Amino acid sequence: MDRLELATMRAEEASRIVKSPLFTAAFDDTRTALLNSLASLDNLQDAKARDIHSMVKGLDKVKRCLEVHIESGTLARKELEGRSRLAELNPFKRRA
Numbered sequence: 001m002d003r004l005e006l007a008t009m010r011a012e013e014a015s016r017i018v019k020s021p022l023f024t025a026a027f028d029d030t031r032t033a034l035l036n037s038l039a040s041l042d043n044l045q046d047a048k049a050r051d052i053h054s055m056v057k058g059l060d061k062v063k064r065c066l067e068v069h070i071e072s073g074t075l076a077r078k079e080l081e082g083r084s085r086l087a088e089l090n091p092f093k094r095r096a
Contacts, residue, residue, distance in 0.1 A: 006075040011073015034072040075089055 001010075015024050038052045 002078050007069075007073045007076035008080065009073075010069045011071075011076070014069035014073070018063075018070065027059065027063065031056065034059070052058050 034052055034056050038049060038056070041049050041052075
């Protein structure tokens with residue numbers, strides 16, 4: 001399996017995860033809980049606010065990472081399709 005096939009497989013899996021109602025609910029619930037925690041802090045809890053803010057940013061990075069896998073897999077699939085078309089047009093290819 002080459003890198004393009006691997007990227008395509010990752011994209012398919014990432015797409016299944018992102019479209020999953022369970023993932024969407026878990027992501028939204030976690031983000032909401034973190035933002036509610038952040039909103040309930042008083043001004044004296046700067047360290048805790050920074051920690052929660054870092055968690056929210058990390059959560060967003062996880063989602064963005066999945067989106068990047070989907071995008072790169074889409075490009076890889078198109079490149080594989082292009083390779084396949086070129087192979088079909090190859091005049092030196094043995095025909096059965």
